[in-house]
Amino acid sequence: MLKKMKVSVACSVVLGLSFATVGIAAPASAMTSIAPATQVEAHFASPASLASQANGSSMTNEEFDALVKTLEALPEDLKNADPLTTPDYNKKLSQALSDVSREQKLEGLALGVALPAVNYLACGYEAVLLVAQYGIPIGKIIGWFREAKAIFKSVSGIWSAIRSGQFLAQMGPEAAELVKAALGLNGIVAACF
Amino acid sequence: MPTEKTRFPSLGQSISGHIMTGAMKGVLAFVLAWLCTLVFKLDATLGQLAVALFCSYLIAEIMSAVIERPIVIQQNRTQPGGLAYVFLPFSAALLITFVVGLGITKDTAAATLLIAIVAVLNVAEVILTKSWIPGPSPEDEQRIFDEFKTMTKEHFSDDIDRIKSQARENTKKKYFEKKERGENEK
Numbered sequence: 001m002l003k004k005m006k007v008s009v010a011c012s013v014v015l016g017l018s019f020a021t022v023g024i025a026a027p028a029s030a031m032t033s034i035a036p037a038t039q040v041e042a043h044f045a046s047p048a049s050l051a052s053q054a055n056g057s058s059m060t061n062e063e064f065d066a067l068v069k070t071l072e073a074l075p076e077d078l079k080n081a082d083p084l085t086t087p088d089y090n091k092k093l094s095q096a097l098s099d100v101s102r103e104q105k106l107e108g109l110a111l112g113v114a115l116p117a118v119n120y121l122a123c124g125y126e127a128v129l130l131v132a133q134y135g136i137p138i139g140k141i142i143g144w145f146r147e148a149k150a151i152f153k154s155v156s157g158i159w160s161a162i163r164s165g166q167f168l169a170q171m172g173p174e175a176a177e178l179v180k181a182a183l184g185l186n187g188i189v190a191a192c193f
Numbered sequence: 194m195p196t197e198k199t200r201f202p203s204l205g206q207s208i209s210g211h212i213m214t215g216a217m218k219g220v221l222a223f224v225l226a227w228l229c230t231l232v233f234k235l236d237a238t239l240g241q242l243a244v245a246l247f248c249s250y251l252i253a254e255i256m257s258a259v260i261e262r263p264i265v266i267q268q269n270r271t272q273p274g275g276l277a278y279v280f281l282p283f284s285a286a287l288l289i290t291f292v293v294g295l296g297i298t299k300d301t302a303a304a305t306l307l308i309a310i311v312a313v314l315n316v317a318e319v320i321l322t323k324s325w326i327p328g329p330s331p332e333d334e335q336r337i338f339d340e341f342k343t344m345t346k347e348h349f350s351d352d353i354d355r356i357k358s359q360a361r362e363n364t365k366k367k368y369f370e371k372k373e374r375g376e377n378e379k
Contacts, residue, residue: 144348151341156322161338164271164328165202165210165258170338 071142073100079139200338201331202271208258215254218314222246225310235306237298245297245307249290253311256289257282272328279325283315 071079074096083089152158161167202210226242229235235242260281264273272278290311294304319325329337 140348144345147344147348148341151337151344159214160272160322160324160328161334163210163214163322164265165205165207166200166271166334166338168206168209169200169202171342 070097070100071145079142080137082137200335201269204258204262207262207265207271208255211254211258212251214318215250218318219246219250222250222307222310222314225313226307229306229310233302233306235298235303236300237303241298242303242307245290245294245303246310248297249286249293249307249311252293253282253286253289256285260285268327269331270328271331271334272324274325274327276325279319283319286311286315 074093078092078096081089081092086092148158149155152161158167223243223246226246227239230239230242237245261278264275264278264281265271267273268275287308290308291304294307295301298304328334
């Protein structure tokens, strides 16, 4: 009898717990993985972000736009800098992301806006570093994100293309891996979700 | 812009795609299972839950791709939509999770909990991707990918040489590091 009760209670709260994961797991994992995340506090969760993270597949369009906005808010000189030739590039990027985080958080609080739970800063930092090691300016990556989303109409469109196998058929395994990584799978998972 | 011949994913590519996305869901499912163990006393260890989830997701994702295949081929769309396309793989995943979960943990409560977790994640995925709605036609899909490939090529055209040489350097570095480690171990 007691076991039956446990099962029914477990089933009824699993939905709630799945959403709670977002608030607990994302900042904790991000803090252990990268520097700027330690300076970013957990945000309030919006239903859209919760749903997307319960899914775990990809960001919602709103979250994607917020990520792009965060990257766009970086100083122009850093966005266009060559990561390979700029001295202390990673350090400067880390500092700039932390500054943007603070500003956005203050703006959100001032407006009383409920910010989503995704740690965009950590997420963006991971996504950017992935390609920055190959010396591509962030400005270019922002542009590529935008154009890719415009072509596929949504982030979930890219997820569906990967899931159906069409991405592998069209792009080959390496490109699929890269886009999978940029969408929040692999190393970015810890920071984004 | 010249359009390439329409490419259709093979069953192997479809299974790989399912496993890629399933891996992500599996990680989240494990986090949820771990959180549940903090709240509920189960007669199963966390290790058993992890193994059960890994096996469930692996089998369920392969089975989903196989179950979806006839519908995909019949409709000639990678995302054909419809109730059968959504519910058949969904039901199979739940059944597989229960059987595997019960087999590994030998605990009905744990197996039921795993079903609930898998159901929540799969429902969220269905809602977010709106998989009941048919996706683009093969021609439209091919056009989208042609456009995407052209855009990517043009966008990074200046960096391609640099990326290639950097990738070569990274590979070389990894090779020598590995070689050095091997020699040190000897």
